[in-house]
Amino acid sequence: MDLVASLFPQENFSLIAVILGMPLLGAFVNGVWGRRLGKDAVRLMTLVAVGASFVASIVAFLALAHVVDSSGHKEIVDKVEIVRHDHAKLYWTAWEWMHTSGGREGAVVPIELKFSIDALSGVMMLVVTGVGFLIHLYATSYMAADKAFWRFFAYLNLFIFSMLVLILGDNLPVLFVGWEGVGLCSYLLIGFWYGHLPNAAAGKKAFIANRIGDFGLIVAMFVLVQYTGALDWSGLNSGAQNLLSTADAQQIHLWPIGGGQFQGFLKFLQPEHPFSITPATAVGLMLFLGCTGKSAQIPLYVWLPDAMAGPTPVSALIHAATMVTAGVYLCCRMSFVFVLSPATMATIACTGAATAFLGATIALVQNDIKKVLAYSTISQLGFMFLGVGVGAFTAGFFHVFTHAFFKACMFLGAGSVIHAMHARIHDDEKAQDIRYMGGLRKYMPLTYWTFFVSVLAIAGAPLTAGFFSKDEILYRAFINHNVNPFAEQIHKRSASFAIWEPPQWLGPALFAVGVLAAIMTAFYMFRLLFLTFWGDFRGWTIGRPSLLAKQEKEEHGDDDHPPAGGSQGAHHEEDLSTPGYAPHESPWQMTVPLIILGTLAACAGFLNAGLFHFTPMNHWLEPVFETATKGALKVKEGAHSLEWPLTGAGVAAFLIGSGLAYNWYVMRGGAPAKALAEAQPALYRLVLDKWRIDELYEKTVLAAVDALGDTAASFDQSVVDGVIARLTALIVAALGTILRAFQNGVVHVYATAMVVGLAAFGWFFVAPHPNAAITEKNGDYVIQAGPGMGYAFRWDADNDGKPDSEVFTANDQVKVSMPAGESKTVTLEVVNAFGLTGKKTITVSRPAAPQKLELGQN
């Protein structure tokens, strides 16, 4: 440890460069030379890159722990001695990237390419590189048969790099680079099999939905730099109070936009009380808009289910464990800004609860194994935001932590199942349909047991990871009450300034929604488990390409149907006569990550077992959220007595959900579910179609954008193309027609033209040019003759028809004066060096003076 400390001092912790650089190197090598290197070299490179990054992360984490420990100091709170730690960080500055003069009163704000590791980013870094390594290992086997093996791992390594930039960036712009980087990788990997059109469309959808969120993040950055004069974490932390200015000019005026008043015929728009929000609320909402895009919350969650088009390891790594939690990470990172606005906090909590509920309802009826997991991810992300939104940052982040394990494990398990199913069915869609699975625990016991543990964890079975993290969130949602931490100061400064406070019933309401979502979570997860692994295998009768095709032929007498297996069925021709292989367990590269993640899913909860007052995670993260929790929370009276009853509600949710699933799908073979679907066909279709939110967006948002696009296109076609483009083309064509006559290719014509031109030039110099400029000053006119080579001048200023002097002189100007309203004629004669003369008559007239009006006249 001393060696590490001496090699990498706290202020220049260049090990971060290794953590960041290895995945980037891997991405570069695989991306540029991967095709020629071959699969073995690509596999080696990619695993070494992420593995080295993981090892470096562990070393960095230990170094951070060392620094934190040495900063500990004892304090006595409530007569109990406790150890408090500073918010220690390890820094590494690459270089100054740019600076902006957009700070308060034009102050210059430097933006450095700076990275830091603190308690929060340290944990996140370990999760990303650790889970990332396991998923890379898994993917080397899962993707082994893919032609674009090298491209996949180049993207995957690039993703790890971008994610680390996002986590370790010490200011918002650097975070934003990572934020965009993971978005790009997500896009590339969703559309990895871009030959299939829906995959490419899904990638595009994810990218565009994220772009809407990124707009919010950018706006938040602008507002922050304007009000706080900083963009790095510590600067923002110390400047955040400026976001709560009470001065009217500092508020964000929403209606009328930008303040002011509506005048004239628009006066009816002027509200009685102008609507404005504090900058803190504006920043919070804008940041949260960014989070809804990246972390798939209402209203921007629609991209995540479609993102399942990507390879399953991608779904596990990007769309479950790491990238989608970036929004929660941002909320934790900027917690000191969010808590300044209870309205924003309430918005986050409500959105989170609503998303948790909505995601869970959709997951109840989906049949695609990855779709169920995708909606479950949306729902779990909702739980995380619920936790963050009620000010329980540690609880929210802890759910990120545990969710990374059990959801990655489930996705990888699902991948293992799909792998096995696909080997039998050779149909991308049917291989993922749980209606064709069943009984798989006989064939793939390792996958089954790890999946089972993860299902227990996500459903909240007591003592698993999900139990501790989810119950902590629900408990906090019930007891926490957000208030403005600076309410008293604001009140003192300006008594009339309205301070919003959430209603008292909000906490219990959020808790109730959360418990409902938890019941549904337990139900759909056990439904998934039972349908996939229990009972008998239902895949024997389907997916036999030749048989299906034959049946169809017999039934319809139609020769045009392709075999059900599609093109992939063709190269497995030899399987057709036999009953087909049984599903098989996956190779060790796929099962080892499953076992490790399953173990973590079972045990990681004890890192923050609030129920047993054993909370190392909470203690570890405490310094990070110190500013955010100070004064911002009012905990309800008698909270501690509620802890066990509220946990009881969580356990009850697990028991009800899982019990119901067992009753319906194991004891009664799915009959009640079928009956319910038949009894309420309209509702069933609606939920199966995901509440038709996609269709709603298509009808409203997409239609509006399309209409705008059509208008712009028709303007482009009629005005730009029709008038401007054609007119310029016409002018050029006409000029060309004229000039073409001269370009006849006969050299002699050119030579003659040259000679004539030269002669014209010569004549211009030989002939004299009498020119004159007139300047006036108080009725005196000065006539100045233009200069020329060897010119001499002769004037006739008195207009008697004869020159004033016989000889030409160098006198090149003459003065005349006249009364108002009259004019004079002056003749100028010029002689040049060749003795040629030129003559010009100039008439100067003075305008009549305006008549002065006497008073009283008129």
Next chain:
Amino acid sequence: MTGIANYVVLSGVLFAIGGIGFLVRRNVLVALMSIEIMLNAVNLLLVAFNRLHAGELTGQLFAFFIIAAEAAEVAVGLAIVLSLFRIKRTVRSDEADLLKN
């Protein structure tokens, strides 16, 4: 010593011969020679006027510059004539219509 006027007249005559030759002759080689005559008419004028300014060499220097430029120009011009001859088997300028149409 002859007066400056004689030189100016000689130069003018030479220039006119060169100019007319350039315009009327179709042989590119002759046209090149005509250009040389015109340039040398200018050289002659420069050197003659230089005599009027005792002790100064500007005019003569200019003449040398022009001779150097001429040499370069002739090198390029002859190269063009050569390649024209290779393509068209002629050195007549009215048949050099490769760029036409």
